[in-house]
Amino acid sequence: MRSIGEMARDSGLGVSALRFYDRAGVLVPARVDPVSGYRWYAPEQLDEARVLVRLRRAGMPLADVRLVLAGWSDTEADLVRGLLQAHLRRLERGLAEARGEFSTLRAQLDHRENPMTTAPPTGTVCLSLSAPALAGALDAVRFAVGADPELPMLGGVLFDVEDDALRVVATDRYRMAVARMACAGHRGPREQVVVPAPLVDAMRALLAEGESALFTVEDGRVTLEAAEREVSGQRLAHDFPDYRRLVRLPAGKRVVVDVPGLREALETGPVRAAEAGGSGPCAREVSVLATTDDGTVTVCGDGDGYGSGDGNANGNGVGVDRGFLLDALSAADRDRLVLEFGPAPTAPLTIRRTDDEGTFSLLMPVRLDH
DSSP states (O other): OEEHHHHHHHHSOOHHHHHHHHHTTSSOOSEEOTTTOOEEEOTTHHHHHHHHHHHHHTTOOHHHHHHHHHTOSGGGHHHHHHHHHHHHHHHHHHHHHHHHHHHHHHHHHHHHOOTTTOOOOOOOEEEEEEHHHHHHHHHHHGGGOOOOTTOGGGSEEEEEEETTEEEEEEEOSSEEEEEEEEOBOOOSSOEEEEEEHHHHHHHHHHHTTOSEEEEEEETTEEEEEETTEEEEEEOOSSOOOOHHHHTOOOOOEEEEEEHHHHHHHHHHSOOEEBOTTSSSOSSOEEEEEEEBTTSOEEEEOTTSSSSSOOTTBOSOOEEEEHHHHHHHHHHHTOSEEEEEEOSSTTSOEEEEETTEEEEEEEEOOOOBOO
16 A cells, blocks of 8 residues: 555655545545545556546546546446547647637738838937846846746846836746836836846846946847946847736735745645646646635635635635745745735736835736646
C-alpha cells in the first residue's frame, strides 16, 4: 500500500489533486483510516493514477476520465479506445475551428496595419530620475516579466513616459505589475520603450550606487547613467500590450491585510488543484482566498469559502497561484497592503500599497477543480 504522499511522488499528481479526485469519485483510495482519515492506495492504483495524469494533460473531461479508468482492463478495452478516439476528434475539431478564427483575425490585423498613415514614434527620450525611486519601481514589477520565447514583447519592462510621470510595467499574461514615479525632462508626446530583462537587471544594480539617474533612448539604444557610470543596450523592437485597458477593472471589495500574517497563512495553509487547461502553467499550488464577515482574508481549505455555503465566508473566494501571490507580496515591500477582490471569482486579484495607489499588481485567477 502507498501513502498519499508516496502516491503523489510516484504518480506526478499533487496531494491536493489526489484528494480532489477522491472526492470526485475518480481515483478513490483502496483504504481510508477511519480515525485519522488518512488515505492509502493499492499497488495497481499507481498505473491508474499515471493514466489519469495523461488524460488530464490532454484535457479530457472528468466524466470521460471516470469511464476510462473504470474500463481500464482488457475486457473493456473497446470502451477505452472509443472514449480516447472521441476526445481526439473533439480536440481536432476544436483546433480546426480555432485555426479558422485565427486566420480571420490575422486578415483583420493585416487590413488595419497601414504604415503609410501611421506616424512612427520618435524613439528619443531623456529623463532625470531619482535613483532610489527608480530602483523601487523596478523591484515592484520585475517579478512579472515574461519568459515565453513565443512572446518576446513580454520579455522586458515597459518604460511609459507621459508628461512628468514614468510608469514601468511588466506582465507575463498571468500577472501584471505597474509602478508610477515622477520624472523630469520630458517635453514631447507620450513615449513607450520596452527594455529587455537583462538590461533591466543591469540598471537595477547600477541604481544601488547613486542618488540620481539619467535615462535616455536614442536611435533604439537605451542608456542609464548613475554614480558616474552607465549601462546601455538595445531596446526590444516589439510593441507592448495596451496595459491601460487591462487595468480597467470593476470596483471590488478592498481589504487591508497584515502581510506577515498572510504570508504565514499562505505558506502553511491548504492548497487546491488547478484544472488542466486553466490559466498558466500546469501542476501549480493554488491558494483560495476569501473575505469573511468581519473583513479579514482567509486562506480556504477543502469545502471552505469557494461556493461551499460556509457561514463565515462571503462566497467571493478566488483561486490564485500561491507562488505568484507570495512574489507579489515581496515585491510590494510593505507590512500592510490592500487586496481588492473583484465582483466574481473570475476577476483578477489586485494587490495595492496603502500609501501609493500608482503601484500595484494584478493576478489572474486560476480555474479550480472543485
